[in-house]
Amino acid sequence: MGNTAPFPDAPLVPAVGQGIVVSDARGVFKGGGTLSLGGMIIEQSIVGTALVNHDGTGSITYDVSIGGVHAFYWDINFLILDGGDEIWGMPYDTGSALLCTLKRMGEAKSDKHDDK
Numbered sequence: 001m002g003n004t005a006p007f008p009d010a011p012l013v014p015a016v017g018q019g020i021v022v023s024d025a026r027g028v029f030k031g032g033g034t035l036s037l038g039g040m041i042i043e044q045s046i047v048g049t050a051l052v053n054h055d056g057t058g059s060i061t062y063d064v065s066i067g068g069v070h071a072f073y074w075d076i077n078f079l080i081l082d083g084g085d086e087i088w089g090m091p092y093d094t095g096s097a098l099l100c101t102l103k104r105m106g107e108a109k110s111d112k113h114d115d116k
Contacts, residue, residue: 002098004091006037012097013038021102027052029060042066046074056080060089076100 003012019033032045048062062074078089087102 001100002096004037004098005095006040008095010095012095015096015098017044017100019044020105021046023050029062044071048074050078052080 001016002014004015005012015035015037017033017035019031021029021031023029027050028047029050030045030047032043035042035044043066045065045068046062048060050058050060052058057077057079059075059077062076064071064074074091075093076089076091078087080087085104089100089102091098091100
């Protein structure tokens with residue numbers, strides 16, 4: 001949620017998105033959702049591999065596609081919180097002032113085990 005430029009050198013417009021992203025054990029995040037960009041509704045998909053530091057910080061570059069066609073790369077720095085149940089991120093690309101939040105919606109497969 002925040003503001004971003006829809007293309008280089010354009011003025012900032014309000015932006016908010018919602019979607020689902022799934023990650024695997026290698027840190028590959030894939031997903032997509034709906035973005036409202038200045039009131040225009042856009043369906044997008046994203047994929048990227050996260051780099052995580054020992055202190056719980058990290059970064060990811062998403063390859064963003066719109067209508068199945070590459071549109072741009074989205075660079076985000078993030079913090080991992082609550083034992084990995086939440087991630088707060090902030091894109092650092094010029095022309096955006098956004099905040100993103102990821103929340104775990106289900107139990108990770110690696111967390112499921114039988115103590116018998």
